[in-house]
Amino acid sequence: MFTKEYIDSLPKDPLLALSKVTDKTLDFWDDIPPNSELNNIDFFLEAYAISNGLIEHLPEIRRYSPNLNEHQEKILDNLIVYFKNLKVDISKKLISIKTAHLTEKYSALLGNSFSYEFSEGDLKRIQELINQLRDHVTSSDYFDENHKTRLLSRLEKLQSELHKKMPDLDRFWGLIGDAGVAIGKLGKxxxxxxxxxxxxxxxxxxxxxxxxxxPSDTPMDLLSSSDDSET
Known part of the structure; x- marks a missing residue:
């Protein structure tokens, strides 16, 4: 069955978590000996419930509704079809994401587009800070579970997409909004x-x-300084 330890070990990214649950379920099905007693329906129903919970956070994944108002063998067949269809959709999405990331990465590396380049020291420091943020969010009791899941997902994506050369830095500026939300919710x-x-x-x-x-000394609050000078 899906233990609490297994659930806690799943990636924070719901798509990657859904992929692991789907693979585990289909692997379990493949390991059932031919003509064996079908007494594992609870495992597949539990897997279905977990997948439904993850899909709530994945609007890009199609929702399937296997017919569960049948006898046990038919329900099991319906659930296996459900997970096989789900695996196809997940694979397509993961390939699409990986292709987009690789295109961005190599476009910048090959000089086919404008890119921002980090120094080795800055790149290493950002990785360290993201790890510290992830540890802080994971261990904190101040964030509710939904907020914690969103933050960890954003940090995981940032870290996976961080390269020495990058075509844009928009994902990182999104952290400013997260900081504002944290201040509003948690204060000091x-x-x-x-x-x-x-x-x-x-x-x-x-x-x-x-x-x-x-200029190297241009402050980050340039816009607010400019506004202040006009009033």
């Missing part, structure tokens, strides 16, 4: 979280301003 308790996001944003701004050939 958000300080460790916000402090690390602030350091990441400083590195991102330094990298972006260098690529745009701005």
């Amino acid at each position: 308790d958000a300080k460790p979280f916000v402090k690390r996001i602030k350091e990441i944003s400083d590195i991102i701004w330094r990298t972006q301003s260098r690529a745009e050939e701005l």
Whole structure:
């Protein structure tokens, strides 16, 4: 059965988690000896319930509704068809995501488009800060489970997409919004979280301003300073 330890070990990204649950379910089905007693219906019903919970966070994955108002053998057949269809959709989505990431990566590396380039030191530091953020969110009691899942998913994607050369930095600027939400929800308790996001944003701004050939001392609050000067 799907133990709590197994559920806790699933990737925070719901698509990757769904892929693992689907593979586990189909592998279990393949291991059932031919003509054996079909006494494992609970396993497949539990897998179906878990997959439904994950799909709630994946609007891009089609929702299938296997007919469960049948006798046990037919229900089992319907669930296997469900998981096989699900595996096809997951595989297509994962390939699409991987292709997009590789296209971005090599487009920048080959110089076919404008790209931002991190120094080795900055790249290493961002990785360290993302790891610290992930540990902080995981161990924190201040974030509710839904908020924690969203944050961990964003951090996992950021880390997987981080390369020395990148065509844009939009994903990182999205962390500023997460910091604002954390301050609004947690107040002073958000300080460790916000402090690390602030350091990441400083590195991102330094990298972006260098690529745009701005003066090295250009402050990140340039727009707000400009507004203040006009009033």
